Amino acid sequence: MSLPDLDVLIVGAGLSGIGAAVHLKQKCPNERWAIIEGRDAIGGTWDLFRYPGIRSDSDMYTLGYRFKPWTAAKAIADGPSIRSYIRETAQEHGITPHIRFGHKVTNAAWDSATARWTVTATTASGPVTLTTRFLYMCSGYYNYAQGYRPTWPGESDFAGQIIHPQFWPESLDYTGKRIVVIGSGATAVTLVPELAKRAAHVTMLQRTPTWMVSRPSADAIANLLRAVLPAQTAYNLTRWKNVTMGQWFYKQTRANPSKVRTALLGRLAKLLPADYDLETHFTPGYNPWDQRLCLVPDADLFQALSAGTASIATDQIDRFESGGIRLVSGKLLEADIIVSATGLALQALGGMGVTVDGQPRRTADALAYKGMMFSGFPNMAISFGYINASWTLRSDLIAEYVCRLLTHMRRTGMDIATPTPAPDVVPERVAMDLASGYVQRGADALPRSGNRAPWVVTADYKYDRRELLDGPVTDEIVFSKAHAMTPMLEAAE
Incomplete structure (x- = not known):
């Protein structure tokens, strides 16, 4: 028309x-x-x-x-x-x-x-x-x-599937598969714990760490307000609360980056096993909010890491091989499926x-x-x-x-x-x-x-x-x- x-x-x-x-x-x-x-x-x-x-x-x-x-x-x-x-x-x-x-x-x-x-x-x-x-x-x-999708040496040698999340195959069955997710941004952080529920194992491969913060997926104060107030009033109050808290936190990252770094790492330490290598896998070389923070609702990523159904490899790709990804360190990450969560x-x-x-x-x-x-x-x-x-x-x-x-x-x-x-x-x-x-x-x-x-x-x-x-x-x-x-x-x- x-x-x-x-x-x-x-x-x-x-x-x-x-x-x-x-x-x-x-x-x-x-x-x-x-x-x-x-x-x-x-x-x-x-x-x-x-x-x-x-x-x-x-x-x-x-x-x-x-x-x-x-x-x-x-x-x-x-x-x-x-x-x-x-x-x-x-x-x-x-x-x-x-x-x-x-x-x-x-x-x-x-x-x-x-x-x-x-x-x-x-x-x-x-x-x-x-x-x-x-x-x-x-x-x-x-x-x-199209998403951002680098090319790596030896891709044609890989015997499995290579997938970009922006074009996820609807019929893909990853049950019992070994999966490597390349990336450490919001998409990777979302995919890893979800895939780990059915996959044999999921590895998040990152060149460098990303700042992460966990919070509950449900807002207890919002749910309480909604139970006692009209919907729009409760919504307005919650919205203003969350805006104010978010703006305060962002300003703290600009004014006191070292203090925020320490606080974020302290929270992560409580969510992961005592011997987990936070320095290698969760401590970026930049300050919080120099790049976007990754939200981990209900600590699901950290739970998968603690349970051993997922792991993190902080390294660089040397080349793809038939059975997975060979890292610069020499280690082989075995994989049936590789997900390039490499960005937009x-x-x-x-x-x-x-x-x-x-x-x-x-x-x-x-x-x-x-x-x-x-x-x-x-x-x-x-x-x-x-x-x-x-x-x-x-x-x-x-x-x-x-x-x-x-x-x-x-x-x-x-x-x-x-x-x-x-x-x-x-x-x-x-x-x-x-x-x-x-x-x-x-x-x-x-x-x-x-x-x-x-x-x-x-x-x-x-x-x-x-x-x-x-x-x-x-x-x-x-x-x-x-x-x-x-x-x-x-x-x-």
């Missing part, structure tokens, strides 16, 4: 896209909008990833939408539960009929004369074009078509090409405006969550800001909004401020964070809440009309 000329086109029907649509429907009821989704289902990440044990590494009181309470007993939810939550949200708010599935965006061309984006998408029936006043990208930050491949704007008045634009050459728009990109916003907290905390705020911006443009009769930095603004770092491998590999897909507001991408939810909900809508945005010869730079409201 073709779509008419739209006011807002949302790209992506995952957690961010469905949330964006709900905000838009509630706060901008007169805007004509639609969602296009490259895949054939709602859910985004939570529909794509189907590997054993898939779960959130954030609690659902902060990963959930602000307007829809999470009511399940477990705060750390599995993938199917999160997928159901997103679909339920879409159904409850009448979003599903506005989604066009199987529309994969390839290009977006901005024309200042008409103040319109022309978006090209591929479908099973061939390419289609859509026009919209405002383009709202909710397509995530990584490539759905970053991708800007869902991989689409962008032109503005015929000139190519790259996000890597732009400054991030309030963490949700780009310098020199008219009428475009992106939903981009936090690296140190739940994704949805910021995506909710961005959706509200987009609604404020659209309302302002309607009220003032402006057609075009282009974030434009003043001369004193200079780039200082990439917007995703992590030392993680996938960030460093994909830095070319990321915009830059500037030296001052509103061009600094923060990791502070409470600051962003004030800025995006109550701060100025028009600071350092150039507003203009279609066909206008001279744009107008408005003073901050």
